[in-house]
Each structure stands twice: as structure tokens, then as C-alpha cells.
């Protein structure tokens with residue numbers, strides 16, 4: 001009865017995934033200088049000079065390029081109208097003396113104080129904007145300021161993320177240009193181990209973030225619980241990650257009422273995927289839980305038009321968790337990371353869960369479903385209980401959970417809730433450090449009574465006001481006693497409906513992956529609890 005028009009058979013999708021979906025931009029540490037590098041373009045940074053100084057300054061790293069312009073690069077760019085503002089791109093034909101035909105100047109915002117370095121996030125964004133402007137180009141040298149290894153990493157990350165293009169569903173060679181082919185980092189010490197490791201980390205991280213983006217962007221007729229689980233299985237095996245998939249039968253046997261209830265209206269049955277990366281020297285175990293609603297129509301509480309066109313993005317949490325586990329494995333972090341993907345499709349049908357139905361959850365608690373569109377908390381509840389059984393040192397769930405969080409924090413900032421203030425603060429700081437905008441949110445106990453149900457232990461909806469916090473309070477009930485837990489509501493930043501900016505493309509963004517990976521790194525280093 002399946003009516004998916006272009007659904008490739010599962011095995012075809014599986015083989016296509018690597019070849020056609022993910023286009024990888026190469027990263028190299030160039031031993032050549034800017035003047036001698038053979039490339040199609042050279043990227044340099046420009047900034048607004050600080051108060052007192054006038055006009056534009058060319059950022060460090062571009063000295064050789066400026067020299068080829070007889071020291072007049074800033075003037076030339078000013079003539080062309082460049083201001084140095086963040087993300088601004090100005091292209092100039094290269095003078096003789098350079099081996100590349102084109103110089104692309106990208107704005108870094110206001111220059112830092114003398115003796116201070118450029119902010120890593122400004123570098124990341126500038127590199128991203130430059131890489132995006134170079135779509136279709138084979139090779140570009142990046143001559144941005146990279147004093148420290150962290151700066152080089154930021155430039156590499158930004159460039160590889162900015163180069164991302166999702167062209168799998170377009171006719172090749174038509175409007176699909178494809179991404180920049182190679183990013184050559186200039187100004188680094190290619191033989192220095194730290195730079196090599198930094199480049200490898202940046203490449204692994206960016207590739208996994210781009211993998212998450214691919215998953216989010218893949219239309220829901222191709223990406224459904226079964227195909228997502230198959231893709232996760234294939235990739236996990238490739239990286240030595242243990243994988244276990246509970247299909248519908250296993251979920252029934254296990255009593256996963258939340259996942260089954262949400263999934264029962266769809267032709268595509270739900271799945272719970274467990275990914276386990278382990279390290280022999282690990283002392284801590286981190287459990288990551290992702291909301292994986294491959295399409296959220298709202299179910300019987302159907303979403304109106306205008307609210308359902310982008311709901312393929314409702315598996316962004318699961319995509320982020322998946323990407324983070326693979327990244328942890330690729331980086332060989334000395335921490336155990338378990339990933340739980342709670343996969344279901346929320347559809348209305350004769351078999352769908354109704355408003356008024358009561359579900360018995362995996363934990364044994366009963367939930368009265370008052371609104372079938374509050375489905376994320378139902379699938380997450382089961383996964384949180386299951387993850388808690390293994391008694392990890394901490395659980396972090398990631399979910400496009402509520403429209404209320406988007407109203408509260410906007411489209412670029414995710415909310416952090418937790419049952420532990422110190423852990424919430426740590427995650428906020430970590431997010432800040434990796435350049436992801438987030439903000440701590442409370443879990444006010446008085447909002448709990450709004451979810452009292454006359455029939456069941458709890459209802460899946462409460463007061464409308466503070467809806468993001470209500471959802472967080474619901475999840476909290478399913479976290480095992482004494483386990484440190486945080487909840488990231490990424491409903492705002494997971495999917496970019498506006499134009500691209502910095503290293504963020506239109507569509508899936510890969511939100512939260514960098515935060516999760518840094519959290520794993522910190523846990524491995526013993527920096528947390």
C-alpha cells in the first residue's frame with residue numbers, strides 16, 4: 001500500500017547514501033605560501049578598523065597577497081565598496097605575482113584590539129561565507145588569520161560547513177553547482193602534529209555535521225524510521241560502533257507504548273536504534289537521546305498548512321545524536337557514548353492514536369494523549385527510560401520539541417533545560433565555546449500540575465504558556481532517579497528557512513552536533529562531574 005512515488009528500494013538508498021548524498025569537500029594543509037599556491041581562488045580576511053583608525057584593514061595571513069597588490073589591497077577593496085562587515089564577500093581579479101586568478105575578500109567584522117586574536121566564531125563564519133561564494137570552484141586557498149591551532153580548526157570547520165550543498169535531488173550540472181572541491185589552509189604548520197590533528201578533527205566534525213544536514217534535508221518519503229535505521233546501521237558498522245535496532249515487533253514485545261502510539265498511524269513503523277561507541281580507557285558513559293520524527297503532520301491533531309511544509313526537520317535531534325556518536329568514534333574519544341534514536345512518523349489515519357487515548361509507556365507510566373501533535377515527548381520518554389536503565393553518567397536529549405521555544409528564543413538559539421543547574425551551565429558554556437547560540441531555561445515545578453490527567457498518570461499537554469518548559473517537565477518524569485540529565489530544544493536553529501548565512505546553509509543546519517561532541521571531549525578529559 002505504499003505510495004511513496006520516488007522511494008528507492010531500501011538497499012538502493014543505502015548504497016546511494018555515500019556516493020550521491022554526501023559530497024565531501026577535501027581539506028589540505030598547504031605547504032605553499034599564498035603567492036605560490038596553485039588554486040582557483042585565494043580567500044583573505046578584511047575587517048573594519050577599530051575606532052580611531054580609518055576604513056578597512058587586511059587581516060593577518062594575507063601579507064603575501066597584499067604584497068602582490070603592492071600593499072594596496074585594502075584600498076582596492078574599499079574602492080569596490082567593501083566595508084569589512086561580517087559575511088561580506090568581495091571578489092577581485094588577482095594581480096600577476098599570484099598563481100591564483102581570483103582573490104576573494106571576506107568580512108570579519110570589527111578588527112580585534114591590537115595583540116588580540118580574531119574571534120574563532122568570526123573566523124568560522126567568514127570561512128563559511130567565502131566557501132559558499134566559491135560553489136562550483138575546484139580549489140581555494142584560505143589565507144585567514146590562523147595564529148593558533150584553534151583558529152586553523154575554526155577556519156577549516158567554517159569552510160567545510162559553508163561549502164555544504166544538498167544537491168542529491170537535483171539534475172546534476174543544471175542549477176546544482178556542487179560544493180567547493182578543496183579547501184587548502186594557508187599559514188599553518190603542516191608538519192606540526194597539533195595542526196594535523198586539528199585539521200583531522202575539523203574534517204571529521206564537519207563531515208558528520210554535514211551528514212546530519214543530509215539526513216534532515218532528505219525528504220520524508222525517502223527518510224522514514226526503517227531507512228534511517230538502515231543508514232545508521234551501515235555508517236555505524238563502518239566506524240566500529242555497535243548498533244541494535246528494535247523494530248515494531250521488538251517494540252511491542254518490550255512495551256514501548258510511546259514510540260508505538262506515535263507511530264501507529266503511519267505505514268512506516270517506528271524504530272528505536274541504540275548506537276554504542278566504547279573506548280577501552282573510558283571512565284564515563286554519556287547517553288545521547290534524539291527525537292527522530294521523520295515527518296510530523298501533527299497526527300489527528302493535524303497541523304494546518306503553513307506549519308507542516310518543513311516538518312521533515314523533526315528528526316534533527318536524532319540526526320545530531322547519530323552524527324555526534326560517529327564523530328566521537330572517528331575522533332577516538334576516551335569516553336563511552338551511547339546514542340538512542342527514537343524514530344517514528346506522526347501521521348493521521350484510521351489506525352492513528354486519538355486525542356483521548358491512553359498509552360502505557362515503556363516506564364510503566366500511563367499518558368493521556370490530549371494532543372497528538374505533542375508526539376516528540378512521547379517517543380523521547382520511552383528512549384529516556386530505556387537509556388536510564390544503563391545508568392549512564394549523564395543523559396542529554398536533543399529535540400525539535402516545541403514551537404514555544406522558537407517563540408521564546410528565535411530561530412538561531414536553542415534552549416537548555418536540566419535537572420542539575422551545574423550541568424545546564426556547563427552545556428551552555430560548551431555551546432558558547434563551539435560557537436552555538438543557546439540559553440538556559442528553567443523547569444518551574446508549578447507547571448507540572450497543568451499536565452495532571454483525570455484518567456492517566458500524566459497528560460502529554462499542559463498549560464500553553466511556557467510550552468517549552470512544560471515539555472521539558474514532561475521529559476523529566478521519564479529520566480531515571482539520580483541521573484544527571486539535560487534537554488536541548490533545538491526547534492528554532494535546527495532548520496534554516498531563511499537565506500544562508502556564515503557557515504549555515506538553508507535547510508538542515510546540524511544544530512547541536514558541535515556541542516554534543518565537545519561535551520563528549522570534555523567528559524573524556526574528566527572536566528565534568
Ligand code: BES
Nearest residue numbers: 296314371373374400401402403404491
Ligand atoms: N515538531 C513540533 C515542534 C516544532 C515546531 C519543531 C516548529 C520545529 C519548528 C512538535 O512536535 C509540536 O508540534 N509541538 C507542539 C506541542 C503542543 C501541541 C503542546 C507545539 O509546539 O505547538
Ligand code: MN
Nearest residue numbers: 296373374375
Ligand atoms: Mn508535533
Ligand code: ZN
Nearest residue numbers: 293296314376
Ligand atoms: Zn514534532
